[in-house]
Amino acid sequence: MGGDQVAAPVAPGLDLFVAAWLEEWVRYGGFVTARADGPRSIGWNIEPTGPGYAESSPALPEAVRDSARIYNSAHHGGRMRAMLDLLDAVPCARDALQAHMLSHALGCYHRGQLEPEQ
DSSP states (O other), rough: OOOOOOOOGGHHHHHHHHHHHHHHHHTTHHHEOOHHHTTOOEESSOOSTTTTTOOOOOOOOOOHHHHHHHHHHHHHHHHHHHHHHHHHSSSTTHHHHHHHHHHOOOOOEEEGOOOOOO
């Protein structure tokens, strides 16, 4: 969120990177808000969501369901933190994400805006 300018020669590639990152971020329950005049935020739903996640069967013992819930929550949090680390590892990526969202008139982007999965 630093104010670094995205260099013109890398801007198209960086825009493709942040577009792909944003789709995966939202697919797993993340959201991003962007405003031209100020604050922006990146966050995620703490409940595990996304491909590969399934609720435990109610037929399982409660202790098993609790263990699965704890594992899934930790796995989900780890995935989301790793995706943030990836974004931060690319120079100017947060600024490019802001620019990408604003260029597409997206003030907020979240899972509800994606088409339903087939």
